[in-house]
Amino acid sequence: MDCIFCKIANGTIKTEFLYEDERVVAFRDINPVAPVHVLIVPKKHIESALKLEGEDFNLIGHVFMVAKKLANELGIAKDGFRIVNNCNRAGGQTVMHIHFHLLGGRDMQWPPG
Template identity: 65%
Template structure:
């Protein structure tokens, strides 16, 4: 998936401001932040959308949420609250077709979003 921007970030072919990395996921600061804290958490495995998850990916999704919790504590947004967002396909607002979750916090987030 060399044409995938997020695969290029995983391969370190494109620079990013990495805030977390392990053998399964990488998290980095969004280049167009919508909140004081805005990280993207992505699996290193290329999965286009949340609809493309396989049964064997269940542990991966749990791991992503554990990483989100850890990052929320480290960024100081856990006590006040934060949002985890996944956009799916064009009408859902997905612009990069590599599964990713936005971790947003550091301000009051409105509802409904967008």
């Protein structure tokens, strides 16, 4: 498989993980749009939110628990943060492996884009 996030998650491409367990990895985005911009990536390859199956329910809940943990550790929980999932190209998804952006450290604007 030629998926960059699969390669990062399995260690083929080295990066510094802020978090790792048996289901997900988290690391800083290489093109941050906020002072804190972390990607939370499931190790299981799922192309997008549209490809989620019933058994993925617990995995996505786990992503949000990891986001909560990281928000606290990175000091953005108190003031607030955003969790973003882009779906397909027109939705802003550039890597076709489901992932979540944890953004914080500044006021988030609305609408987002």
